[in-house]
Amino acid sequence: MEIKAPIDSSPSKPLAGLALRLPRNVGGPLIGLALLVVVFSFTSEYFFSLRNALNILDQVTVLGILAIGMTAVIVIGGIDLSVGSVLAFSMMLLGWLYQDVGLSMGLAIPLAILGGMACGLISGVLIAQARLPAFIATLTMMSVARGLANILTDGRQIVGFPDWFTSLATQRHFGFLSATVGLFLVMLLLAWVYLRFRAGGRNLYALGGSAEVARLSGIKVRKITLWIYAISGALAGLAAVAMAARLDSSQPSAGLTMELDAIAAVVIGGASLSGGVGSIGGTLVGVLIIGVLRNGLNLLGVSPFVQQVVIGIVIALAVTLDTLRRRSGQR
DSSP: OOOOOOOSSOTTSOGGGGGGSOOTTOHHHHHHHHHHHHHHHHHOTTTSSHHHHHHHHHHHHHHHHHHHHHHHHHHTTOOOSOHHHHHHHHHHHHHIIIIIIOOOHHHHHHHHHHHHHHHHHHHHHHHHTSOOOHHHHHHHHHHHHHHHHHHHHTTOOEEOOOHHHHHHHHOOBTTTBOHHHHHHHHHHHHHHHHHHHOHHHHHHHHHHHOHHHHHHTTOOHHHHHHHHHHHHHHHHHHHHHHHHHHHTEEOTTTTTTHHHHHHHHHHHTTOOTTSSOOOHHHHHHHHHHHHHHHHHHHHTTOOHHHHHHHHHHHHHHHHHHHHHHHHHHHO
C-alpha cells in the first residue's frame, strides 16, 4: 500500500511554479503578519526600521529553534510540553559543566545539547515503547527537567561566559547577521529540505495522517516517534546554547511557558494539532507573528500581562480556523 503524504500546494497547478507557491494554510497567517507590520509601522515611529527588524530576529531565534522541533512533533500527531524545561536543564548543564566542573566551552556546548537530546529520547521511549500518551510523557519530562535544572546549582544562576561565546549573539557579521540568527536560518533550511524533499520527511506526514495505516505500509512508527522527540530535545539544547550566549548567563527559570509559545507558533503557521499538516515555512511565519506582536506591543508600552492575553486570543483564533478548515474538508 502506498501512502501519499499531503503536499503544500494544489496538484492542478503546473509543477514549474511549485517553488514559488506558498505552502498550504500559510496564506492567511502571512497576510496577518503583513497587516501587523503595517499597523505597527503607523502606530510606532521606531517599528519600521532596520535596527528594529534585526532586534526582532534576535528575539525570535530561541523560539524559532524550539518551533522547528515542535513542527516535526505536531506533524506526526504528537505534542511536546517539555521543551521549555529541557531548555532550562540544558542551559544549566552548560553553565555547570563550564564553571563548576571546569570543562572548556568547546566540550560543554555539545554535552549540553546531548543532555537535551537525552531528555527528548526518554520522552520518546515513554511514548513509543511504554505507550504513554504524549501529553502525559512530556508533562512528566517537563517537571523532571525543571527540577534537574534547579538541582544542578541549587537554584542559583551562573554568570560569566567567555567573550567569544557571548559574541555569537552580539557580534553582527556583514553588518546585520549574528551567529545565533545564522544558526537559526541554517536549521530552518535543513528542516525545510528534509520535510519537503526527503522520503523520511514525507513519512512524518503519513504517520500524522494515520499511524496505523503508516505502520501497515512499512513505516517504522515507533522508531520515527522516538527519534522525533529526541531531535526536539536536541533542538531545545541548541536553543539553550543560543539563549545562554545572548544572556551571558544560565538561569534555572529560563524557558518558562516557551513550550506554549512554540506550539502557538506552529499552530498559527497553519499546522493541525490532529497531525499530518504543517510546514517549516508556516512555522517561520508563526514565529514572526509572535515576535512582531511582542515587539510592537513593547514599543507601544503595552503591559506584558496584556500581551499574554493578546497572544492567547491569536492562538484561539488560529485553532478555531484550523478546526473550521478540517470540518469543511470533511464535508
